[in-house]
Amino acid sequence: MARAQAPLTRDPAPVRWGLRVVAVVYVVLLVAWPTYLVFENALKPGLGAMLDGLRDPDVAHAIDLTVTITVYAVLINLAFGLTVSLLLVRYDFPGKRLLSALLDVPLSVSPVVVGLALVLVYNGQDGWFGPTLERLGYQVIFSTPGIVMATVFVALPLVIREIVPVLEEIGDEQEQAARSLGANGVQTFWRVTLPGIKWAVVYGVVLALARSIGEFGAVKIVSGNVVGQSQTATLVVEETYQNFQQQTSYAVSALLALVAMVSLVVVAVLRPKEHKS
Template sequence: MARHLLRYGALAYLAALLLVPVGMIGYRTFEHGLAPVWEALSSEPARHALWMSLLVTVISVPVNVMFGVVTGLLLARRRMPLRGLVNLLIDLPFAMSPVVIGLALFVLYGRGGWIGDWLVAHGLQVLFALPGMVLATVFVSLPFVVREVVPVLEELGTEQEQAAEMLGSGPLRTFFSITLPALRWALVYGVVLSSARALGEYGAVSIVSGNVVGQTQTLPLYVEERFRNFDTTGSYSAGFLLAAISLAILAAMSLLNRRKEHR
């Protein structure tokens, strides 16, 4: 009896905490039918915000994949100096508020910053433009690929790679024929998690983007801007779209996990 009570109590708690709020967003979104939702999402600012979110994600995720693979190889295959410090820096986005990350980038790349004046003098704009938004997104989603890759590399060991090298395989051929195939599921999980984090990022991007409608506004920023302007249909519609994308990513994770277990 106590076991069932604990189980159903946990399910009820999760439902109240997660399912009910998301369900309310869905209800509020379609409260007046599909036409207002379509009108809100097909508007030029909404379409541009979605495009900007996808563009930032498409740029930042491959950067983190390359960084994650290289850093994972260094941590798992080499005697890396200051290994503890490197691990600490990788996990920093988990512990630090995204707003603080945005402020740090602003101090670094803004006018009067360490390299901000040099960038302005050479006509290079980082803040309030796509480069700053990508930098912020790369920073906040940096740990996911690394933390998926390192355990797999440590479990894999080096026996197969050493055998390939003894048979005359070069480093690049060994990597692409032995190491990379073994990392495929870790990379898939890292890409999915990084994409979800990049699409939903608000705090750091809000600092460095300027939140200019139709220029540097991502979909999370669009939700906040519409809500502040009392456009409930626009904010609920965009919020529901973000929730739907998140649920699709979660479903993809579950499907991939099942396929992995059946292999």
């Protein structure tokens, strides 16, 4: 049954147009214009020069590392996000509100603080777990595992906050009906629950992907920023810009922005529009 929609507010035309102008100007000055300037400067010497900058061995390694980190982070957040979303919506347990509040911590804590906290816990010299892990042959800080952990943390709530409202909206009547007909938990999830939340999952994954690609603060702390080893694409942007290699900095920035924008646009185009009642 379609839900009744709240009536739209009918303000005077000057008010409506004023609000539209303010919104458009705000978005243009804060988002569109700076992004345009990045692409303009990246393409100023030509597309070939931009691609040549991306082919530099150190830059190419940083991009490859960023892709690897992003894939791991998105997959971990997807699995964790689905599990926690079902836990928060479908079950009652002590500490549920506290868990829900803790999931928003990554949105409020500075990524630099996150990176420092990971160093204090996993540092191989005096961290809580670092020395033990290094004796077992595992290095977390200043290596790929530490970068993955930092990236997972900063993107943690994005999948969950997309899925939870949709799970609450669709309810559990169809899931109960499936169980009454003999479906087990796995069958119910794949055939009933997941189809109902698929677009929330997709959009949450895209947001997590964009956030993971662009992470800087936490990654800089835990990676060590070693050129050709633990340097990610965002760290390349900072280093090349500070070393007066602006063209390379613009090229990498444009690539990161393009990936994030294309992902969001593709999802917006493919996502089915809701039918009006």
